[in-house]
Amino acid sequence: MNYSSNSITLPPIKSQENGSNMHEVSNVKRTSKLSEQNNLNTTTQASTINGSIQSNSLHQNVKHGENSQKIGSSSLVHKQKEKLLNFSSTSLFKSSTVNTNVNLKFTNEHSKGPKSDSNNNSRVLQIKPQAIQSTSENKITNENFETEEDFCKEVCESRLTNEYDSIIKFLMKIFGSLTELYKVFKNKKNNDEKSNDVNQLLDINLNYLDYMYESIVRMPESVKKAVLRSIINCMMTENSREKSTDQIKALIILLLNPLFADSKTYVIFSHVIRQICMSQVNDHHQFINFFKQLPVKELKIAIHQVTSFISYRLFPTNNEIIESEMSSWWIPNAVKVLALMNAANENNSNIKLPRSVFYIRGLELLDLLKEYQSWQMGTKGFSFCQYPFLLSLSLKRYIMQKDSESKMLLEARQSLVNKVREKKRPNMGMLFLTLNVRRKFILEDSLSEISKNHGDLRKKLRVIFQGEPAVDLGGVSKEWFFLIIQKLFNEDYGMFKYNSETKLWWFNASCKENYKEFNLCGVLIGLAMYNGINLNIGFPPCLYKKLLSPAVVPYNNPHALVGVAPMDIEEFKQVYPDLANGLKELLFYEGNVEEDLCQTFQVSFTEYGVVQTRILKPNGESIPVTNDNKKEYVSLYIDYFMNKCIYQQFYSFYHGFHSVCASNALLLLRPDEVETLVIGDADFNIRDLEKVTKYDGYRYSDTVIRNLWDVLYSYSQKQQRKFLFFCTGSDRIPIGGVKEINFKVTKVSGANATQMLPVAHTCFNQLCLPMYKGRKTLAKKLTIAIENGEGFGLE
Numbered sequence: 001m002n003y004s005s006n007s008i009t010l011p012p013i014k015s016q017e018n019g020s021n022m023h024e025v026s027n028v029k030r031t032s033k034l035s036e037q038n039n040l041n042t043t044t045q046a047s048t049i050n051g052s053i054q055s056n057s058l059h060q061n062v063k064h065g066e067n068s069q070k071i072g073s074s075s076l077v078h079k080q081k082e083k084l085l086n087f088s089s090t091s092l093f094k095s096s097t098v099n100t101n102v103n104l105k106f107t108n109e110h111s112k113g114p115k116s117d118s119n120n121n122s123r124v125l126q127i128k129p130q131a132i133q134s135t136s137e138n139k140i141t142n143e144n145f146e147t148e149e150d151f152c153k154e155v156c157e158s159r160l161t162n163e164y165d166s167i168i169k170f171l172m173k174i175f176g177s178l179t180e181l182y183k184v185f186k187n188k189k190n191n192d193e194k195s196n197d198v199n200q201l202l203d204i205n206l207n208y209l210d211y212m213y214e215s216i217v218r219m220p221e222s223v224k225k226a227v228l229r230s231i232i233n234c235m236m237t238e239n240s241r242e243k244s245t246d247q248i249k250a251l252i253i254l255l256l257n258p259l260f261a262d263s264k265t266y267v268i269f270s271h272v273i274r275q276i277c278m279s280q281v282n283d284h285h286q287f288i289n290f291f292k293q294l295p296v297k298e299l300k301i302a303i304h305q306v307t308s309f310i311s312y313r314l315f316p317t318n319n320e321i322i323e324s325e326m327s328s329w330w331i332p333n334a335v336k337v338l339a340l341m342n343a344a345n346e347n348n349s350n351i352k353l354p355r356s357v358f359y360i361r362g363l364e365l366l367d368l369l370k371e372y373q374s375w376q377m378g379t380k381g382f383s384f385c386q387y388p389f390l391l392s393l394s395l396k397r398y399i400m401q402k403d404s405e406s407k408m409l410l411e412a413r414q415s416l417v418n419k420v421r422e423k424k425r426p427n428m429g430m431l432f433l434t435l436n437v438r439r440k441f442i443l444e445d446s447l448s449e450i451s452k453n454h455g456d457l458r459k460k461l462r463v464i465f466q467g468e469p470a471v472d473l474g475g476v477s478k479e480w481f482f483l484i485i486q487k488l489f490n491e492d493y494g495m496f497k498y499n500s501e502t503k504l505w506w507f508n509a510s511c512k513e514n515y516k517e518f519n520l521c522g523v524l525i526g527l528a529m530y531n532g533i534n535l536n537i538g539f540p541p542c543l544y545k546k547l548l549s550p551a552v553v554p555y556n557n558p559h560a561l562v563g564v565a566p567m568d569i570e571e572f573k574q575v576y577p578d579l580a581n582g583l584k585e586l587l588f589y590e591g592n593v594e595e596d597l598c599q600t601f602q603v604s605f606t607e608y609g610v611v612q613t614r615i616l617k618p619n620g621e622s623i624p625v626t627n628d629n630k631k632e633y634v635s636l637y638i639d640y641f642m643n644k645c646i647y648q649q650f651y652s653f654y655h656g657f658h659s660v661c662a663s664n665a666l667l668l669l670r671p672d673e674v675e676t677l678v679i680g681d682a683d684f685n686i687r688d689l690e691k692v693t694k695y696d697g698y699r700y701s702d703t704v705i706r707n708l709w710d711v712l713y714s715y716s717q718k719q720q721r722k723f724l725f726f727c728t729g730s731d732r733i734p735i736g737g738v739k740e741i742n743f744k745v746t747k748v749s750g751a752n753a754t755q756m757l758p759v760a761h762t763c764f765n766q767l768c769l770p771m772y773k774g775r776k777t778l779a780k781k782l783t784i785a786i787e788n789g790e791g792f793g794l795e
Contacts, residue, residue, distance in 0.1 A: 145170055148208040155215050164219065168226045171216070175230035178238050178250035185209050185253060186246075202293040204249060209256070217258050224259055228268055231257075235271040243275075243283045251276050252290055255302045263312050270330050273306065276340070277333040284340060291344035296351055303341055303357050310334050311361045332382045335390065342389045359392050360384070368395060369402040376664055388668040394735050397677060400665040404530060407663075408459050433459040433527075437480070438466045443487050446480075447520055457523065457660045461531050475763035478533055481524065482729055482762065485535060488521055495521070495649075499575070504538045506575045507646040507653075510607050515652040522656025525678055530660055532740070534680035534730045540574035542567060542642070544671040544678075546650060551666040553658045563654040567642045569634065576641065583634045592627070599625040601633060603640055616640060680732025686712050686720050692739045697747025698769075705745065707775040711782060719786065726786040729762035741765050757785045 145151040151170070158164045174180045187203045216227060231254065238247065251272065254260075260269040276287065291299060313330045338358060345353050363384060374380035384390055385399075412431050419425070433456045437445035450457070462472045463480040470476050489505055491498055495514050496505040507518075528535045542565075549565040569587075573580035586593070593599075601620030604613045615621055616636040625633045643650075669677075690709055698705050712723060721731040727743065734740040744766045748756070753770040758781060760767050772778040 148205070148211070151208075151212065158219075164223050167219070168223055171223065171227050172230045175227050176233050178234060178247040179244070181234075181253055182246040182250040202249065202252075202290050204253065206295070206298065209253060213256065213258050227257075228259060228265060231272070232268055235268070235275060239275070241278055241280055243279050245286065248279070248283055248286050249290060252287070252294070252302070255305065256298055260305055261308070263308075263317070266309055266312060266330075269305075269309060270327070270333070273309070273337050274329070274333050277336045287340045288344045288347070291341050292348050294344075296353060299341065299345070300353055300357060303338065303353070306334050306338050306341075307358065307360055310338075314360070315362050315365070335382075335384070335387050338390070339387055355389065356392070358389050360390050363391065364395060364398075368399050369406070372399050372403065372665065385668060388670075391668065393673050393676060396665070396668045396673065397735055399668065400661070400663055401530070401532075403663050403665050404458050404661075411455075412459070430456075431459065432462040433457060434462045434464065435480070436464045436466060439483070442480070442483055443517075443520075446484055447516060450520060450523055454659065457527070458530065458662070461527055475761075477531065478729070479763040481528060481533055481535060484524065485537060488517065488524075489537065499577070501577055502540070502574060504540045504574065506540065506543075507649045509645040509649070511649065515648065518649050518652035519656035522653040522658075523660055524656075526657045526660025529674070529677045532734060534728075534732055534734060535678055536725070536730045537679060539675075540571075541672060541675055542571040542574055544674040545571070546643075547654060547657055547674060548666065548669065548671055551669070552664055553655070553662065563647070563650040564643045567638050569638065572638045572642060579641070583637065586625075586630055587634060589630075593630055594624045594626040597625065599633075601625065601636065603637055614640065614645070677735060680730055680734055682732055684721065684724060684731075684733050684738075686715075688738045689724075689741075689743060692741070692743065694742070694744045695746075696744055697749070698745060704769065704771050704778065707772070707778045708745070708769065708782075710775060711779045714779075719783075722786045723782075727760045727762065727767050728765045743767075745769055747771060757781050760785075 145154060154166055154170075158167050174184045182204075185204050185208055187205050216223060243251070254272050255276075259265055260272070279287070291302075294302070310331055313334075342358055345358075366384075368384075371380075371383055372385050375383035375385040388396065391399075408431075415430050419427070433453055435446065435449040435453070437449060461477050463477045464472065465476065465480075487493065489496055489498075494508055494511050495517055497508050498505055525535070525537075527533075545567075546563045546565045549563060553562065554560040569580055569583055572583070586597070589596075601616040601623045602613055603616060604611055606612070616633070617623070623629075666674075690712075695705065712720060715723065724733075725731040728741060742765055744764070746766055746768050748759070748768045748770040754772055754777075756770055758767060758769050770781075772781060
């Protein structure tokens with residue numbers, strides 16, 4: 001369904017979205033020059049629909065995120081209905097030209113109904129040639145069209161004659177009842193007939209729905225107004241919280257209605273949303289299941305219509321709807337409907353939509369810190385922070401930073417006040433976390449400084465290397481991270497093990513004496529995330545899942561387990577790919593597991609050359625693994641290696657991280673988002689870097705600079721990432737984009753400068769480039785530098 005989200009106008013016969021065409025024209029194309037239908041001169045003003053009217057039909061009181069229904073008198077229902085039905089016709093739509101082109105595809109009488117076009121993924125409604133007759137004797141006069149072919153025929157006749165009475169009667173009947181609406185689109189195919197476009201569970205003929213909605217959009221305004229009036233009547237009469245399965249499916253059909261893409265219809269659309277929101281909990285589960293069955297295109301349309309509705313309510317772009325009509329319950333109800341669709345998307349085993357489709361445009365204009373604080377204190381009934389999937393990662397990072405900064409400033413202010421009261425001179429250094437270290441003893445000094453300044457970890461980081469005059473403007477701190485990470489992530493040091501196959505690090509279960517260092521490593525991750533520094537650390541994604549288990553440290557329960565998270569076999573494969581493959585073979589083994597494998601509920605491994613055995617469950621040494629319990633064995637096996645055997649190491653790591661990031665804002669984050677905050681975003685485009693690059697000694701128009709970008713554009717994506725790593729120490733970019741890198745190209749002068757290779761100062765994201773004479777020379781020197789740059793030419 002390719003519908004405009006801006007206004008309701010008659011679209012052209014052909015349109016494209018994501019490579020999909022509208023219905024094809026085949027064998028016949030009738031055109032007729034018709035005069036534009038006269039606009040209705042209705043002068044009735046739009047009636048106000050707000051949450052203050054109590055009625056048995058629609059009014060639900062939304063307070064502190066909870067909904068309760070209030071029942072009023074029948075006379076009040078009648079008055080409310082009259083107000084809705086008198087909603088101004090002329091204010092809903094702009095006049096548009098009736099498109100009379102017949103847009104159908106024919107098939108022979110032996111065809112088995114709708115088929116999908118595999119090339120463009122568009123649905124085409126196919127009907128038999130004899131279904132369309134232009135003679136008046138075959139014109140359908142009854143508004144009950146038994147088949148989609150009957151409806152198609154009537155649409156064609158109406159376009160030729162400009163008479164839409166039968167169409168209006170039919171549409172008013174089906175849109176005036178949820179049960180009737182679903183009945184029309186219910187798949188009527190036999191069990192032995194299958195269609196790629198009709199889902200067996202949802203059971204909606206999407207071909208017919210697609211065609212009808214596209215036809216309605218092309219029809220005169222009188223038809224559209226009739227549809228909307230019928231929907232109003234339906235929302236007024238079918239207001240029970242308990243919904244049948246057919247009614248649930250009908251509400252999903254209404255969500256896809258293209259007429260609701262126009263903001264003038266939002267007063268009506270708000271009540272469709274409310275019907276979904278106010279349904280019972282069991283019905284919500286049905287909505288989730290049916291949303292899961294929607295094809296990606298339809299689900300995306302439904303999400304877009306609701307997010308646009310929320311954005312308009314937050315920031316009205318015109319005066320089409322007055323403020324009093326936009327009730328306070330619009331946003332909470334719409335967000336809850338989005339939550340149902342998000343749950344369906346997250347639990348969909350098929351293709352998922354990107355999370356960005358749920359982001360609400362304009363949320364960055366709100367006072368998000370105030371929103372977050374109100375949510376924390378429970379002083380606000382509804383908060384966007386209750387629904388983190390609506391917030392982009394950059395907004396979540398902003399909330400985390402502002403939350404930490406507010407706490408830091410509060411502590412610093414209190415320290416300054418205490419100094420003044422004691423008549424001591426305030427030390428402005430107390431506003432920073434200052435680490436004074438020696439290069440030769442960087443690990444030992446860092447441990448000592450962090451332990452000494454444990455209460456200041458949420459302050460802005462400043463590093464001083466003893467005996468060096470440099471002022472830390474960000475580069476020195478970045479160098480400190482780089483050096484200490486090199487020290488800790490060294491196999492000779494023994495804290496972490498490196499897997500050459502996955503190129504990832506994991507905790508060494510045999511390392512049982514370096515718990516302080518594990519704590520320091522956790523502190524480093526937290527400091528880097530808080531100070532916006534990307535670390536080139538290769539941890540598996542499942543580590544960040546453990547970091548958020550739980551997201552907030554249970555200080556009130558010192559015996560609570562932390563850093564323990566259930567893992568599946570795919571997550572286990574991130575750390576132990578060979579073992580994971582063996583466990584998969586066990587799960588799919590069809591022979592007699594007990595007799596063929598002779599395995600009990602134990603696990604064996606080698607530690608310092610000695611074979612160690614651990615029991616996975618009580619009496620596990622005497623319990624054989626069988627076909628019936630092999631899943632339990634695999635689950636316990638994974639749990640032992642991912643949680644139990646490294647518990648003490650990860651316990652120290654977990655508390656180190658949370659000593660810096662001790663904020664409830666972590667509740668807003670998913671594990672993969674924490675990973676992105678730590679190591680950066682993989683979405684890198686060399687063109688974006690070119691736009692924000694600054695120059696020292698060069699100008700953008702200089703030949704050497706033009707050659708530089710020409711060479712970079714000729715690189716493969718892998719080489720471009722190597723260049724980024726060479727210049728910044730990471731092949732990823734910050735969450736805020738490449739502009740946060742502050743990348744600079746500096747001119748290198750001197751007699752023998754052109755004989756040298758380019759040099760990068762990773763601490764300052766700076767490339768020192770000699771003035772090479774030709775492109776070929778520059779390409780050769782730069783390629784050598786980036787291909788051999790690790791540990792060479794980096795400062």
